Amino acid sequence: MIKTAGQLISEAQTQISCLNVASAKSLYDETENVVIIDVREAGSAAQSKLTDSANISRGLIEMKVPSLCPDPETVILTHCGGGGRASLAALTLNQMGYTHVHAITAKFEDIKKVFG
Template identity: 65%
Template sequence: MIKTADVLIDEAKLQISCLDIASAKALHERSEAKVILDVRESDAAKKMALNDSLNIPRGLIEMKMPALYTDPSTLILVHCAGGGRATLAALSLQKMGYSNVHAIVAKFDDIKAAFD
């Protein structure tokens, strides 16, 4: 059986920490070593991004993150346009050994309004 993206996202949500905007913002505010990771494609991030966020498209996370963040306990808040790619990316980061990864499962415009 072939799994759809929705099925993979639902399975990933059972294995990772998913946060609403308020919880993500509170965690971000009280953390020192942190990154807000935007996993949308580069063109979308260039049009509109969160202040102080890092854009690494979902397909490049495994190649780029280890060189940028070597401390596995760094707070990583992952977002995308609607939560699906963020969820899948958070699962990948968790499998890579990052222990403080959370997907923000919300629409980008709402995240931007809260964080900027």
């Protein structure tokens, strides 16, 4: 049986830390060593992005995150357009050995309102 994207995302979300926007903002404001990674495609990020985020599309996460976050203890917040890709990216980062990864499972517009 082939799994759908929705099924893979649902499975990932049982294995990772998912945060709503308010919880993510609190963690961001209270944490010193934190990185926000926008896992949308570069074109979407070029149109609108969070002020303090780095864009690494989900397809390049394994190759580019180690140079951005060499410390596996770095707090990483992933986000995308709706939470699905952020969840899959967070699972990948956990599998890579990052220990404090959280997916913001909200729509980009809602995240942008809070994070700027």
